[in-house]
Amino acid sequence: MIEDTGTPISATEARVHFGEVLQRVAQGETLVVERGGRAVAVILSVEEYERLRKAPKQQEILDALWRLGQEIRSHLQGPISSPEEVIRAMREERTLELGGS
Numbered sequence: 001m002i003e004d005t006g007t008p009i010s011a012t013e014a015r016v017h018f019g020e021v022l023q024r025v026a027q028g029e030t031l032v033v034e035r036g037g038r039a040v041a042v043i044l045s046v047e048e049y050e051r052l053r054k055a056p057k058q059q060e061i062l063d064a065l066w067r068l069g070q071e072i073r074s075h076l077q078g079p080i081s082s083p084e085e086v087i088r089a090m091r092e093e094r095t096l097e098l099g100g101s
Contacts, residue, residue: 008031008032008033008034008039009021009031009032009033009034010033010034010035011033011034011035011040011041014031014033014043021043025043025044025045026045028045028047028048030042030043030044030045030048031043031044
């Protein structure tokens, strides 16, 4: 019998109990198969595999952020203000709105 959820299983155990492995994976469990004490494979449901396949990759996200930064800079036609400068400008604007000098 394969041990509890989250416990890695040996390659031999996965082979011998393959029907049970498929059943557990179909119920949403992810199993890590080890050979010689080292993780060599992961068995997961088709749904989880598809979710992971469709998830944006870290590099894609960084590239999109970089492109967005480039777009913002081109619209501003100059360097982006530091957070301190933005806060100072907001405070000055608020002071003027409140009738201060």
